[in-house]
Amino acid sequence: MRYAWCFAVLACGVLPPAGVQAQHRQVVIYRCTDAGGHVTLQNDAACPRGTREQKQVVDVPPPMPTYQPREERMPAIVAAEKAREQADIESALPPPVAAEERKPPPPLFQCTTWEQENYLTEDETPQERCAPLQVVGLDGAPQAAARACQGVADQCQAVADDALCQAWQRRVGEAEFRWKFAGAADDEARHLEYEQLAATLANSTCAD
Structure with missing residues (x-):
């Protein structure tokens, strides 16, 4: 038997026309079979004359709530958390000089790693x-499944005074950048690292 499908029909359910989902909790599914045995499934529309009709009422799940960031759902709690974090950070910073x-x-x-990545420390x-x-194996052929490594120290040199x-x-x-973009914005450890380094710079002659 061949089947012809119209409208939007899914194995997990059928969605009602636009706007209906917000107004109704149920939708009527019509299974229409014509004289040639072709089957059509359609929602909220009765079968045409000359076809055999089977009707089923399907519960439509309510729409998913619109996502709201945590800051919007519980602003007081988030504000208190940020205030505590800022207080902890400020207590760990040296006083201004x-x-x-x-x-x-x-x-x-x-410093430069063996992969030619550069960083300051x-x-x-x-x-x-x-x-x-x-x-490699005894025959000298590479062994893709085997793993081995050797310790390699980074190559480092002191930054000159005039470039410090x-x-x-x-x-x-x-x-x-690591605090705000490379990790989570609420990463307290990276936030503290940034604030400590910024305070060291601000308390030095480089701040002039």
């Missing part, structure tokens, strides 16, 4: 990373 008492910022080191001890090694202020500005900018 008067301009005449400011000193040069701490040393920075420009205050840590003078290079990080060690695991660089993958190609594993510019490097610190870049360091602070990168921390701000």
Whole structure:
């Protein structure tokens, strides 16, 4: 038997015409079979004359509520959380330093990983990373399923004094990007990192 389908019919249910879903909780599905055995399913429209009609009432699920950000659903709670976070951050920051008492910022080191990725750090001890090694069998053929690596230390050198202020500005900018764009906006650890670096820059001679 062949079937002809009209209107929007889905295995999980049939949606009513536009605007009906908001007004009614049910929709009537008509199964129409003509003399040639062709079957048509249609909603809220009776079968034409000359066809055999079967009718079924289907419950239509209510529309999904419009998404609302957490800040809109519970503004007081979110505001209190942000206030607590800001208070915790401010308590961890050093107090402002008067301009005449400011000193040069701490040393920075420009480092490069084995993958040729560059970064700035205050840590003078290079990080060690695991660089993958190609594993071969006894016949010298590569073994794709095998995994091995060796520790490779990052290559680091101290930033020159005359470039230190510019490097610190870049360091602070990168921390701000990680906090606001590279992670979650509510990432307190990244927010604290940014604020601490920004305070170090603001309390140094680089802020002049």
